Amino acid sequence: MLRNWSIRKIIGGILLVLLFSAAFYPPLQQLIQTPHHLVLFEGQDYDVPAALPALGISDDGVIAFTNEAGNYKLTGQHADNTSVQFGVGGFPLYSMDVTVLPELKIIPGGQSIGVRVQTEGVLVVGHHLIDSDDGSVSPGELAGIEVGDMITKMDGENIDEMNDINPIVQKAGETKEPIQVEVKRNGELLKKQIEPMKGKGESHFRLGLYIRDSAAGVGTLTFYEPKSKKYGALGHVISDMDTKQPIEVNKGEIVSSKVTSIEKGMTGEPGEKLARFSSDRKILGDIQKNSSFGIFGTLHDKLENGILKKPMEIALSHQVEEGPAEILTVVNGDQIEKFDIEIVSTTEQKFPATKGMVIKVTDPDLIEATGGIVQGMSGxxxxxxxxxxxxxxxVFVNDPTSGYGCHIEWMLHEAGINIYGEQKKAG
Structure with a gap:
């Protein structure tokens, strides 16, 4: 009985050693690291682990398999779906689904741009009190109109800019009829009634509201697609400076701008690019969309960044690697420069999300010029x-050399550029 127990113990130990050793067996390690579903663009390569060669590839022309001096590669040939069998010694161990997407190349940006947007309606950014015979009150606040509301209609008239409001207010004040107001709040349309008032010694009626109908700023162009001229910029939503709410864009435009100086970033205090719109006021394109991934529209003409002039491939989120990378941006005038950064971490995202990468500036020249990532560098x-x-x-407020990046595929999607063609996104 004791002898049988000893034999079982020995056999168990041997199996444990074999299992532990297998974990460090190169083909098995590479098998674990091989994706279940590979997504490539036409013309893109995937390096196959040398210790885990492909055994069988469907003869459908979707991918090509090559072996050059022991370097195994899969190359996307035709947009479609297929599969590849992997194994060792002729014995199949693993099957990988492969999706090849239509070829897509875009032009990198890096240009400093000025941004001008007209809101959809007028934005309420505050209340102010009117000193009247009835006391100090804000008619707008009494009517339930809140900071961040967008006034879109008054007495049935569309409100596109601040100049549309005054005639309606004065007419309602004279007739002593309340104004029927439509406001948009968090995507919901609400109806309010507001009674204009005169302040003591004043001749005009007022609403007791601070309003704004436009916004302007600077940022960086990210890319454009050369055929459609659709572009993306900023990488984040434009929000009102007072309400912090995303601006709903009625119309807008991007113009060329020049960086005049840099306020360097420090711990606890993000820096900023100080720029002015170029003197020629040349309109580069329109703004059709303002989303959490930036602004999007169509360029009027082609743009060059002076560094990378040819269309470039894109990388999907699962193709991004931790390690060295570069950014294109302007720190002086309108000259685009290339600077070194590090991809500290990256997340393979199956659904749109803004914070896909953590990045760190490593280029000493950029750190010397800006302190790291500054406002205006977004995009x-x-x-x-x-x-x-x-x-x-x-940028990370407590570390201006570090910040977030978003994956390009989500910006392309927001721009209306179909990455996947007829293919479905890997699930």
Whole structure:
């Protein structure tokens, strides 16, 4: 009985050693690291682990398999779905689904741009009190109109800009009829009634509201698609400076701008690019969309950044690697420069999300000039392995050399550029 127990113990030990050793067996390690579903663009390569060669590839022309001096590669040939069998010694161990997407190349940006947007309606940014015979009150606040509301209609008339409001207010004040107001709040349309008032000694009626109908700022162009001229920039939403609410864009435009100086970033105090719109006021394109991934529209003409002039491949989120990368941005005038950064971490995202990468500036010249990532640098394209992988979005307040980046595929989607063609996104 004791002898049988000893034999079982020995056999168990041997099996444990074999199992432990197998974990460090190169083919098995590479098998574990091989994706279940590979997504490539037409013309893109995937390096196959040398210790885990492909055994069988469907003869459908979707991918090509090559072996050059022991370097195994899969190359996307035709947009479609297929599969590949992997194994060792002729014995199949693993099957990988492969999706090949239509070829897509875009032009990297890096240009400093001025942004001008007209809101959809007028934005309420505050209340002010009117000193009347009935006391100090704000008619707008009494009517239930809140900071952040967008006034879109008054007495049935569309409100596109601040100048549309005064005639309606004065007419209602004279007739002593309340104004029927439509406001948009968090995507919901609400109806309010507001009674204009005169202040003591004043001749005009007022609403007791601070309003704004436009916004302007600077940022960085990320990319444009050369055929459609659709572009993306900023990498984050434009929000009102007072309400912090996203601006709903009625119309807008981007113009060329020049960086005049830099306020360097420090711990606890983000820096900023100080820029002015170029003297020629040349309109580069329109703004059709303002989303959490930036602003999007169509360029009027082609743009060049002076560094990378040819269309470049993109990398999907699962193709981004931790390690060295570069950004294109302007720190002086309108000259685009290339600077070194590090991809500290990256998340393979199956659904749109803004914070896909953590990045760190490593270039001593950029750190010397800006302290790291500064406001106005948002949208600077991130390049890795000769592919556009995303854009700079936010800086860490407590570490101006570090910040977030978003993956390029989500910006392309927001721009209305169909990455996947007829293919479905990997699930």
């Amino acid at each position: 600077s394209p991130i390049i890795q392995n000769d592919r556009i992988i995303g854009a700079v979005t936010h």
